[in-house]
Amino acid sequence: MEILWQLFIQGVVLSMVYLLIASGFSVIYGTTGHFHISHAGVFTLAGYVLYLLMESMGLPIWISLILAIVISAILGALIYLTLYRAVLSRNGTHLVLFIASLGLLTVIDNGIVAIFSPDPQTFTTSVEFNKVLMILGAPVTVIQLGMIIIGIVALLLLYVFMNRTKAGRMIKAASVNPDLSQIVGISLKKIHVICYAIGSALVAIPGFYFALDTGANSGKGVELVILAVMAVIMGGIRSLVGAWIASLFIGMFYNMSILWIPPHWQTSIIFFLFLIMIMVRPTGLFGQRA
Amino acid sequence: MILQLNGISKRFGGLQAVSNCSFTVEKGKVVALIGPNGAGKTTIFNLITGALKPDSGSIYFKGKDITNVQEHKRVHLGMARSFQDVRALTEMTVLENVILACPSRYAESPLLSLVRPNQVRKEESHNIKKVFEILEYVGLSDKKDKLAGDLSYAEQKLLILARLLATDAELLLLDEPASGLDPGSLRKFVELIRDLTNNNKTILIVEHNVSLVSEISDKMVFLHHGEALAEGKPDEVAKNEELRDIYFGA
Amino acid sequence: MELLIGFAILACIYIILASSLNILIGYTGIFSMAQAAVFGVGAYAAALLETKLTWGFIPSLIGAIVIAGVISAIMAFPSLGVSGDYFIVASFGLQMLIHTLFMNLDGLTNGPAGVQRIPRPEFFGYQLNSDIEYLILTILLTAIVLWFLVGISKTGFGRVLRAIKEDETVVQSLGKSAKRSKITVTVLSGCVAAVAGSIYANYVTYISPASFTIHESIFIAQLIILGGLGSWRGATIGTIILLGLPEVLKFLPISETYAAPLRQVFFGLLIIGFMILRPQGIFGTNMAKKIKIKDSNITAELGEGEKA
Ligand SMILES: Nc1ncnc2c1ncn2[C@@H]1O[C@H](COP(=O)(O)OP(=O)(O)OP(=O)(O)O)[C@@H](O)[C@H]1O
Numbered sequence: 001m002e003i004l005w006q007l008f009i010q011g012v013v014l015s016m017v018y019l020l021i022a023s024g025f026s027v028i029y030g031t032t033g034h035f036h037i038s039h040a041g042v043f044t045l046a047g048y049v050l051y052l053l054m055e056s057m058g059l060p061i062w063i064s065l066i067l068a069i070v071i072s073a074i075l076g077a078l079i080y081l082t083l084y085r086a087v088l089s090r091n092g093t094h095l096v097l098f099i100a101s102l103g104l105l106t107v108i109d110n111g112i113v114a115i116f117s118p119d120p121q122t123f124t125t126s127v128e129f130n131k132v133l134m135i136l137g138a139p140v141t142v143i144q145l146g147m148i149i150i151g152i153v154a155l156l157l158l159y160v161f162m163n164r165t166k167a168g169r170m171i172k173a174a175s176v177n178p179d180l181s182q183i184v185g186i187s188l189k190k191i192h193v194i195c196y197a198i199g200s201a202l203v204a205i206p207g208f209y210f211a212l213d214t215g216a217n218s219g220k221g222v223e224l225v226i227l228a229v230m231a232v233i234m235g236g237i238r239s240l241v242g243a244w245i246a247s248l249f250i251g252m253f254y255n256m257s258i259l260w261i262p263p264h265w266q267t268s269i270i271f272f273l274f275l276i277m278i279m280v281r282p283t284g285l286f287g288q289r290a
Numbered sequence: 291m292i293l294q295l296n297g298i299s300k301r302f303g304g305l306q307a308v309s310n311c312s313f314t315v316e317k318g319k320v321v322a323l324i325g326p327n328g329a330g331k332t333t334i335f336n337l338i339t340g341a342l343k344p345d346s347g348s349i350y351f352k353g354k355d356i357t358n359v360q361e362h363k364r365v366h367l368g369m370a371r372s373f374q375d376v377r378a379l380t381e382m383t384v385l386e387n388v389i390l391a392c393p394s395r396y397a398e399s400p401l402l403s404l405v406r407p408n409q410v411r412k413e414e415s416h417n418i419k420k421v422f423e424i425l426e427y428v429g430l431s432d433k434k435d436k437l438a439g440d441l442s443y444a445e446q447k448l449l450i451l452a453r454l455l456a457t458d459a460e461l462l463l464l465d466e467p468a469s470g471l472d473p474g475s476l477r478k479f480v481e482l483i484r485d486l487t488n489n490n491k492t493i494l495i496v497e498h499n500v501s502l503v504s505e506i507s508d509k510m511v512f513l514h515h516g517e518a519l520a521e522g523k524p525d526e527v528a529k530n531e532e533l534r535d536i537y538f539g540a
Numbered sequence: 541m542e543l544l545i546g547f548a549i550l551a552c553i554y555i556i557l558a559s560s561l562n563i564l565i566g567y568t569g570i571f572s573m574a575q576a577a578v579f580g581v582g583a584y585a586a587a588l589l590e591t592k593l594t595w596g597f598i599p600s601l602i603g604a605i606v607i608a609g610v611i612s613a614i615m616a617f618p619s620l621g622v623s624g625d626y627f628i629v630a631s632f633g634l635q636m637l638i639h640t641l642f643m644n645l646d647g648l649t650n651g652p653a654g655v656q657r658i659p660r661p662e663f664f665g666y667q668l669n670s671d672i673e674y675l676i677l678t679i680l681l682t683a684i685v686l687w688f689l690v691g692i693s694k695t696g697f698g699r700v701l702r703a704i705k706e707d708e709t710v711v712q713s714l715g716k717s718a719k720r721s722k723i724t725v726t727v728l729s730g731c732v733a734a735v736a737g738s739i740y741a742n743y744v745t746y747i748s749p750a751s752f753t754i755h756e757s758i759f760i761a762q763l764i765i766l767g768g769l770g771s772w773r774g775a776t777i778g779t780i781i782l783l784g785l786p787e788v789l790k791f792l793p794i795s796e797t798y799a800a801p802l803r804q805v806f807f808g809l810l811i812i813g814f815m816i817l818r819p820q821g822i823f824g825t826n827m828a829k830k831i832k833i834k835d836s837n838i839t840a841e842l843g844e845g846e847k848a
């Protein structure tokens with residue numbers, strides 16, 4: 001029973017990682033249609049930004065976190081404003097944009113290695129945040145708890161923003177019918193910038209978690225992002241709630257299935273399930289059918 | 291009778307695009323399928339060719355039940371369709387566009403083209419000769435090495451016709467083949483259609499130009515909300531006041 | 541000199557890989573990000589046949605080609621029904637699935653440690669121990685593969701592939717099974733990648749999952765995109781240029797720990813520059829138009845669930 005509870009708690013932690021990455025990707029992809037694989041690069045950069053703020057500049061963690069989120073959001077918006085717009089303005093297609101995005105990811109991941117070495121950059125000031133708390137017998141580090149709380153707040157804010165504010169409704173309208181929005185006078189460029197900023201802020205949070213937990217490191221983002229994108233597809237493109245449910249499933253499955261399946265098989269099974277699903281229901285579990 | 295639809299229905303989500311539709315196409319005749327926008331004409335084409343599967347009903351082609359035959363195999367049985375949005379392969383030459391449509395046993399199989407190079411050569415040269423004749427027939431001979439994308443709109447429509455002829459199909463399904471043509475091309479087109487029926491081809495045509503279809507068709511099927519409301523001689527259907535009102539949205 | 545021979549062998553391997561993707565992405569428009577996985581299947585198959593069953597080089601090569609072909613056929617299925625971005629994700633998924641299999645099928649692949657002591661090829665009792673001899677064999681195989689692929693691309697089959705890339709619906713409407721052609725070309729591409737895998741395994745004599753990661757898949761795709769999709773000159777000369785250029789960094793006074801990632805950075809910047817200024821790559825022609833994902837394809841994709 002206790003082991004079940006421990007696995008559940010670890011499942012919640014991992015689910016939150018996927019939830020945040022997937023939500024970020026979903027906000028961007030659902031509105032712009034851009035396959036922003038450099039989402040993985042922003043994930044990595046976020047960890048290093050936090051490292052620089054805390055370790056090199058010695059700022060306290062709260063200020064560093066807030067600054068790093070803002071910087072990540074700006075980075076995401078800048079990627080769109082500079083690179084993607086340059087590609088698209090020259091009649092580049094979405095596929096060309098994807099390839100450029102892959103190129104950028106290569107630059108980010110390897111640029112970081114060239115600057116910081118391939119070794120993880122561990123935080124010296126974060127010892128206290130690695131302290132283990134017990135929640136009904138399940139060990140949770142302060143960092144994990146922090147990420148869950150910040151993550152829940154961020155997702156609630158996202159939900160409220162998308163459904164209750166004018167800007168959010170505009171984004172939704174633009175994602176369903178971009179041409180119409182333009183006629184109504186909503187600037188698509190502005191909406192896209194907002195989406196990139198929000199999406200990048202969201203992906204930064206698990207980026208901080210990984211950095212604080214095991215040290216800032218490069219090259220880990222792609223696989224996480226691909227899994228999160230699978231969650232987005234499984235949930236149904238443009239269905240934020242669908243992406244959440246699928247993320248929860250992936251995170252929980254990784255941990256809970258350890259009881260029955262040897263631990264290193266989880267990834268294979270997830271991929272396998274995804275491929276089966278894409279065969280039988282390409283529109284996702286919660287996507288509308290055409 | 292070459293084609294027979296028996297109570298075909300097709301639903302898209304909440305929309306009944308085709309509902310319990312039945313009609314027949316006689317061999318060697320030109321049958322026109324008319325009806326307002328969104329009546330379900332293109333959907334019926336998709337059902338006949340197998341691009342879509344009907345929810346209910348059956349389709350007979352040359353006496354054979356083809357309701358469950360795969361799309362590409364129906365072409366082998368002798369039917370071919372054009373698309374409303376033209377769809378020439380713009381990055382390929384006119385010649386390639388048409389050769390692609392020729393039935394092929396050897397040239398398009400990577401294995402056979404390795405082990406039977408002579409057969410491949412024979413087949414290709416036979417096909418090229420055939421394609422030259424077809425291009426001559428539709429009047430595109432001098433454009434054969436041009437990219438299809440560089441042709442004018444009217445020329446692209448002729449290319450599509452050439453492509454259909456290359457399939458050797460007896461039943462040609464033409465989806466608005468004359469739309470957007472200038473009067474000169476239109477004349478030429480009407481002549482081609484006439485000539486084709488004299489050459490043993492059967493034609494099912496979707497066309498918005500009622501006077502044009504009245505002129506060339508032997509029978510007209512009027513479609514509305516996916517239902518075949520009327521079927522009969524072109525002038526009868528075209529003159530029916532009720533249908534005219536539906537058609538012109540009165 | 542030794543450096544040059546090593547470079548030449550590696551260049552040949554990448555030329556084969558780039559060519560195997562050229563027929564897939566460049567000709568058919570199947571944007572696969574799983575080529576490193578197929579490459580790995582070929583390498584593992586050859587290595588295991590040689591070490592576990594002590595087959596000779598040529599039988600193992602043929603075995604590897606067959607095995608990679610079969611696995612490619614299986615891999616083709618899930619991704620056939622989807623197109624566009626979904627296909628890219630599905631192929632990423634396949635890449636990662638197969639990578640986890642390399643890692644986890646301990647009994648077969650020996651897990652993360654990989655397969656060691658793969659022998660150099662031996663012909664009639666004569667073993668190709670020197671790199672220069674191995675290079676000659678490699679060039680020979682590369683030439684055969686290229687002759688085969690270029691030949692195939694010029695046949696009626698190649699024509700069908702190009703048509704599929706432009707408009708699958710039209711191909712289908714003209715009586716050709718687009719599905720069958722796509723499976724066939726995926727298998728062909730897998731068989732070719734297996735040749736590269738076999739050459740690689742016998743050259744380095746030690747393989748591990750680390751060589752067949754998602755990053756490697758991305759790298760191979762970037763090679764052919766930069767060289768020019770649909771262009772055989774791009775797959776060959778383009779690959780040599782692209783592999784050669786960053787080697788220049790070797791002559792700068794930078795330690796290898798920095799040079800390796802810097803080479804990649806350089807490569808990524810090249811990609812970005814090309815995508816902005818010349819998306820068709822070095823030798824490609826007008827690819828921007830060709831790789832456009834058309835609205836009509838998207839409609840077709842949405843209607844997929846309804847298809848017969
Ligand atoms: N794949 C599809 N998914 C959902 N709805 C569809 C699909 N194809 C067609 N429809 C809908 O079915 C209805 C009939 O469409 P169809 O294209 O058959 O009309 P049509 O008679 O050819 O019209 P037009 O004269 O404009 O070409 C339309 O409302 C259309 O929006």
Ligand SMILES: [Mg+2]
Pocket residue numbers: 331332333374
């Ligand atoms: Mg129509």
